[in-house]
Amino acid sequence: MNIISIIEKKKDKKKLSSDEITYAVNAYVMNIISDAQMAALLMAICINGMDIDETYYLTKAMLESGDVIDLSSIDGIKVDKHSTGGVGDKTTLVVAPIVASLGVSVAKLSGKGLGHTGGTIDKLESISGFRSNLKEEEFINQVKKIGIVDAEQTKELVPADKKIYSLRDVTGTTRSIPLIASSIMSKKLASGADKIVLDVKTGSGALITDFEDSVNLAKVMVTIGKMFKKQTVAFITDMNEPLGNTIGNGLEVKEAIETLKGNGNERFTDLCLTISSYMISLGKKILLSEAKEMAKKALESGLALEKFKEFVMYQGGDITNIEVSKNTYDVTSIYDGYVRDIDEVMLANECLVMGAGRLNKDDEINHGVGMVIKKHIGDYVRKNEVLVTVYYDDKKPSDENILKSFALSKNKDDGFPIIYTVIK
Numbered sequence: 503m504n505i506i507s508i509i510e511k512k513k514d515k516k517k518l519s520s521d522e523i524t525y526a527v528n529a530y531v532m533n534i535i536s537d538a539q540m541a542a543l544l545m546a547i548c549i550n551g552m553d554i555d556e557t558y559y560l561t562k563a564m565l566e567s568g569d570v571i572d573l574s575s576i577d578g579i580k581v582d583k584h585s586t587g588g589v590g591d592k593t594t595l596v597v598a599p600i601v602a603s604l605g606v607s608v609a610k611l612s613g614k615g616l617g618h619t620g621g622t623i624d625k626l627e628s629i630s631g632f633r634s635n636l637k638e639e640e641f642i643n644q645v646k647k648i649g650i651v652d653a654e655q656t657k658e659l660v661p662a663d664k665k666i667y668s669l670r671d672v673t674g675t676t677r678s679i680p681l682i683a684s685s686i687m688s689k690k691l692a693s694g695a696d697k698i699v700l701d702v703k704t705g706s707g708a709l710i711t712d713f714e715d716s717v718n719l720a721k722v723m724v725t726i727g728k729m730f731k732k733q734t735v736a737f738i739t740d741m742n743e744p745l746g747n748t749i750g751n752g753l754e755v756k757e758a759i760e761t762l763k764g765n766g767n768e769r770f771t772d773l774c775l776t777i778s779s780y781m782i783s784l785g786k787k788i789l790l791s792e793a794k795e796m797a798k799k800a801l802e803s804g805l806a807l808e809k810f811k812e813f814v815m816y817q818g819g820d821i822t823n824i825e826v827s828k829n830t831y832d833v834t835s836i837y838d839g840y841v842r843d844i845d846e847v848m849l850a851n852e853c854l855v856m857g858a859g860r861l862n863k864d865d866e867i868n869h870g871v872g873m874v875i876k877k878h879i880g881d882y883v884r885k886n887e888v889l890v891t892v893y894y895d896d897k898k899p900s901d902e903n904i905l906k907s908f909a910l911s912k913n914k915d916d917g918f919p920i921i922y923t924v925i926k
């Protein structure tokens with residue numbers, strides 16, 4: 503097999519075979535082909551796309567490049583959930599305990615954040631003592647005992663994705679539907695769950711900003727899941743403003759706890775209940791309407807909150823000790839008006855300036871810093887009213903940028919729905 507002819511074939515808009523795709527992936531992992539050659543192939547895929555068969559072959563080749571977790575010793579249907587990433591996305595912290603409190607096992611591997619989107623592991627590590635580096639045996643035993651675990655991956659799952667993703671990051675090839683779909687689905691398939699629920703973000707703060715493209719991405723991932731005989735459901739959800747009221751690790755955990763107490767932001771609670779309902783319905787093989795009632799009750803009765811506390815305790819965390827900065831100040835509006843738009847990426851970048859996230863994958867982060875968003879799209883703001891409360895440590899954000907993030911207008915705008923559609 504010759505990598506140059508494979509690159510030229512894709513450059514000429516021709517369909518690659520399973521053997522060609524498998525060769526390219528394996529040869530790259532084994533350092534037989536260079537970064538330059540892989541980058542050329544990735545760019546040709548970005549420009550000319552891949553059909554569903556090619557995307558399946560790519561997913562399969564990546565999946566087979568590493569280990570696959572075996573969850574078969576855990577009874578019942580295991581359901582996994584994955585978000586394509588957004589600003590203030592703490593959904594897993596609410597959804598996983600709701601679902602687990604109702605007897606559907608959640609064996610979740612999460613990642614650390616990079617750039618303006620956060621990672622669930624970073625959020626959990628703002629809880630004093632929380633351990634995310636569990637051995638595989640501990641991981642499985644915890645699910646068997648309490649039905650819920652969330653840890654950082656330890657086994658070498660999908661090494662091909664690790665290598666290809668780093669190259670995509672520096673070659674302008676991140677935004678490609680077949681590349682994103684194969685990257686996400688290979689990791690989800692390697693994580694071993696029986697059913698997969700995907701939260702595909704769309705809007706200005708999402709990886710894919712265009713709605714139609716987001717729907718296409720979701721359709722491709724759902725189809726790939728089916729081709730691997732794993733039922734997959736994908737939501738298209740809004741990322742045109744921060745999700746919920748907080749950005750920043752410790753603050754987001756506190757918000758998740760408030761949501762589990764029933765005091766959550768309405769849009770965010772809605773999203774959590776809908777995703778939970780699908781996971782419960784898939785895991786228990788019951789009607790969605792029945793699952794939704796159960797999810798609501800788990801929230802109202804405190805059952806889900808108890809499950810969250812149990813989960814944190816099992817992983818060594820002290821829920822009474824969550825890192826949040828003591829230093830705060832308010833950024834207030836200089837005009838009156840309705841909030842028409844919030845630039846969540848600009849706000850997230852100001853949180854990055856304070857140390858809430860990483861620019862490079864080995865950066866240390868500050869779990870305590872972040873922002874509480876006091877006004878959302880559609881809210882009326884008076885001059886001098888608080889838009890954002892900043893939680894800072896040694897570095898402060900630009901207040902000018904925070905103010906610029908809020909676009910006000912005379913007329914009320916209803917904003918965006920939290921869930922646009924679901925693809926099954």
Ligand code: URA
Nearest residue numbers: 586681682685686709
């Ligand atoms: N998340 C992933 O894991 N891979 C992508 O390509 C994009 C988002």
